[in-house]
Amino acid sequence: MNDSIDTAAEPIVNVKHLAFSFGEGDLCKQILFDINFNVFPGEIVLLTGPSGSGKTTILTLVGGLRHVKTGELKVLGTDFRDASVMDLVRTRRQIGFIFQAHNLLDFLSARDNVAMAMQLHPEVTGTESRERVSELLEMVGLKDRMDYYPAKLSGGQRQRVAIARALVGRPQLVLADEPTAALDSHSGREVVELLQRLATDHGAAILMVTHDNRVLNVADRIIEMEDGRIKQPLNSP
Amino acid sequence: MRSSWQVAWKQLSHSKVKLIVATAGVVVAVLLMLVQLGFLNAAYDSSLAVPKRITADLVVLSPQSPTFATPTQFARRLLYRLPAHPAVADVQSIYLGTGRWKNPWDKSERQILVYGLGAGENMLQIPGFADAVDQLQQPDVGLFDRRSRPTFGPVSDALSKGERVDVEVNRRKITIAACTEIGVTLGVDGNLFVTDTNFLRLFPRIPGSIDLGLIRLKPNVDPAKARDELVRWCGTDLRILTKAEFIAFEKHFLDTGAPINFIFGLGTAVGFFIGFVIVYQILYTEVSTHLPQFATLKAIGFTDNYLLRLVIQESLILAVLGYLPGTLLSWCVYQIAARETQLPMALTMFRLTSVLALTITMCIFSAAMAMRKLRAADPADIF
Ligand SMILES: Nc1ncnc2c1ncn2[C@@H]1O[C@H](COP(=O)(O)OP(=O)(O)O)[C@@H](O)[C@H]1O
Ligand SMILES: [Mg+2]
Numbered sequence: 001m002n003d004s005i006d007t008a009a010e011p012i013v014n015v016k017h018l019a020f021s022f023g024e025g026d027l028c029k030q031i032l033f034d035i036n037f038n039v040f041p042g043e044i045v046l047l048t049g050p051s052g053s054g055k056t057t058i059l060t061l062v063g064g065l066r067h068v069k070t071g072e073l074k075v076l077g078t079d080f081r082d083a084s085v086m087d088l089v090r091t092r093r094q095i096g097f098i099f100q101a102h103n104l105l106d107f108l109s110a111r112d113n114v115a116m117a118m119q120l121h122p123e124v125t126g127t128e129s130r131e132r133v134s135e136l137l138e139m140v141g142l143k144d145r146m147d148y149y150p151a152k153l154s155g156g157q158r159q160r161v162a163i164a165r166a167l168v169g170r171p172q173l174v175l176a177d178e179p180t181a182a183l184d185s186h187s188g189r190e191v192v193e194l195l196q197r198l199a200t201d202h203g204a205a206i207l208m209v210t211h212d213n214r215v216l217n218v219a220d221r222i223i224e225m226e227d228g229r230i231k232q233p234l235n236s237p
Numbered sequence: 238m239r240s241s242w243q244v245a246w247k248q249l250s251h252s253k254v255k256l257i258v259a260t261a262g263v264v265v266a267v268l269l270m271l272v273q274l275g276f277l278n279a280a281y282d283s284s285l286a287v288p289k290r291i292t293a294d295l296v297v298l299s300p301q302s303p304t305f306a307t308p309t310q311f312a313r314r315l316l317y318r319l320p321a322h323p324a325v326a327d328v329q330s331i332y333l334g335t336g337r338w339k340n341p342w343d344k345s346e347r348q349i350l351v352y353g354l355g356a357g358e359n360m361l362q363i364p365g366f367a368d369a370v371d372q373l374q375q376p377d378v379g380l381f382d383r384r385s386r387p388t389f390g391p392v393s394d395a396l397s398k399g400e401r402v403d404v405e406v407n408r409r410k411i412t413i414a415a416c417t418e419i420g421v422t423l424g425v426d427g428n429l430f431v432t433d434t435n436f437l438r439l440f441p442r443i444p445g446s447i448d449l450g451l452i453r454l455k456p457n458v459d460p461a462k463a464r465d466e467l468v469r470w471c472g473t474d475l476r477i478l479t480k481a482e483f484i485a486f487e488k489h490f491l492d493t494g495a496p497i498n499f500i501f502g503l504g505t506a507v508g509f510f511i512g513f514v515i516v517y518q519i520l521y522t523e524v525s526t527h528l529p530q531f532a533t534l535k536a537i538g539f540t541d542n543y544l545l546r547l548v549i550q551e552s553l554i555l556a557v558l559g560y561l562p563g564t565l566l567s568w569c570v571y572q573i574a575a576r577e578t579q580l581p582m583a584l585t586m587f588r589l590t591s592v593l594a595l596t597i598t599m600c601i602f603s604a605a606m607a608m609r610k611l612r613a614a615d616p617a618d619i620f
Binding site: 065066089099101103105116117120129165166 | 244536617
């Protein structure tokens with residue numbers, strides 16, 4: 001397990017009695033019930049559970065992509081209950097998102113796709129930002145393909161560009177939704193090791209949804225979901 | 238990749254075909270707008286060329302004349318009464334008629350506008366008329382406008398070679414003494430200037446009726462005041478206007494009485510619309526095929542404003558890309574049109590900036606329409 005976890009510190013993600021439902025009135029369908037968990041700096045937390053159990057919904061809430069209606073949710077020091085749209089956007093800039101679909105811009109090269117995310121960090125100088133982009137693309141093994149357009153990259157390579165884009169801003173929290181689902185087992189393994197290295201090197205916390213049994217061993221903690229509730233932790237810290 | 242302009246340019250230029258189509262759309266729009274506005278202005282400028290050559294203080298027309306160019310005749314004695322007023326120094330009668338000109342070279346017949354200038358101080362400035370007045374006072378002699386359409390024959394060339402030019406107007410032999418430079422309009426292909434005596438030889442009409450009267454006032458008389466007093470004298474028999482009012486009267490006729498505003502205005506609008514549709518179509522496709530990507534950008538912290546700016550910037554890039562070649566092409570069309578129609582076609586700074594403004598408006602308008610689709614990009618849907 002990971003030595004850099006500091007459970008004495010403030011949690012990066014703090015979820016208390018969180019509930020969530022889609023729709024309104026008669027069509028209202030509750031998806032999440034009384035969710036409680038914390039994520040601490042440097043910690044890798046996996047979310048597992050059957051399809052439809054609400055894992056993605058939790059990620060969108062923690063990522064500030066949906067508004068919290070019931071319960072408490074604090075992410076990176078921002079209380080999401082009474083956060084404005086701009087507060088949410090500002091918090092999102094400190095989060096690295098890795099989606100199942102990589103959604104790279106087809107008109108930008110790998111390098112430009114990653115560099116574009118640096119526009120969200122105007123405080124970083126141009127030179128440093130260029131260095132970081134190259135460094136990250138090297139780290140994800142795309143040193144020779146930096147100027148390729150997404151159309152010329154394989155699925156695994158595109159996913160790695162997306163990971164570089166998520167990490168180039170040095171996020172304190174990474175949210176990943178089945179990042180290995182579209183990859184073969186070899187690239188899947190690499191991606192997870194990359195995320196793990198990031199957590200140890202930069203103290204970033206990682207909250208990752210996965211069904212992939214092969215990656216369970218990198219986790220500091222596993223949260224298992226069922227029907228919108230957390231099952232009792234298998235190995236609470 | 239530090240600026241959204243770079244992203245905008247890369248998105249636009251990624252597909253060269255799309256870029257060319259969109260730019261061509263703007264080029265066509267710029268071309269149509271500049272050419273149509275050019276013709277509209279040429280129509281105005283040329284129609285006002287003769288009125289602006291009037292140096293009289295007051296102008297007299299029949300109240301039934303919608304414009305000086307298609308006049309209703311009125312009795313000359315009404316004009317000749319006016320010098321009795323202490324403010325009036327002199328009057329001049331002007332006759333107008335459309336004659337049939339037979340081109341002596343190819344024997345084709347054309348309509349020509351013939352001006353008959355009455356005796357006294359000439360208050361319609363026709364360059365060269367005064368110099369040739371001794372000849373023009375001979376029977377059946379005229380002064381030809383060398384800016385008439387070429388179909389009237391190479392009159393000016395022949396004269397400058399020292400040849401004698403005799404033509405037939407209304408079946409009368411007329412000798413051309415010299416040429417002047419006035420210019421044609423959309424409705425008038427050529428001009429001929431003669432004395433009143435020669436005019437009446439060409440156009441037999443009820444004796445004593447004229448088409449236009451010009452008044453010179455005594456020095457230091459206020460034209461507006463004199464006009465008021467003369468109007469009180471004449472009642473509703475005559476329309477008396479100051480020079481400025483006469484120009485305004487002619488402009489008003491062009492605005493309302495002639496369809497040029499509508500025709501060329503419509504042409505300009507069509508240009509605007511074509512550009513709008515093409516740019517909108519391209520930007521709309523760009524936005525809608527990239528919705529998941531744009532939603533991803535929103536999710537990672539780009540604001541709606543950033544994406545809106547991106548689309549606007551793309552439209553502005555297209556505006557600039559299309560404006561430059563569009564202007565160049567229009568310049569060529571102006572040269573050709575000026576040569577073919579003899580109309581005054583000038584690419585003025587004012588028109589260039591107006592059309593640039595129209596082009597930018599058109600592109601921003603297209604972008605604004607295409608952006609409505611952006612709202613559909615929901616960052617919560619991409620996980
Ligand atoms: N936008 C939505 N509107 C309505 N229901 C939704 C929406 N998104 C997800 N759901 C429902 O919420 C439940 C949980 O979905 P999700 O969080 O995607 O589960 P998981 O990621 O664990 O498979 C599912 O029953 C799904 O049908
Ligand atoms: Mg899911």
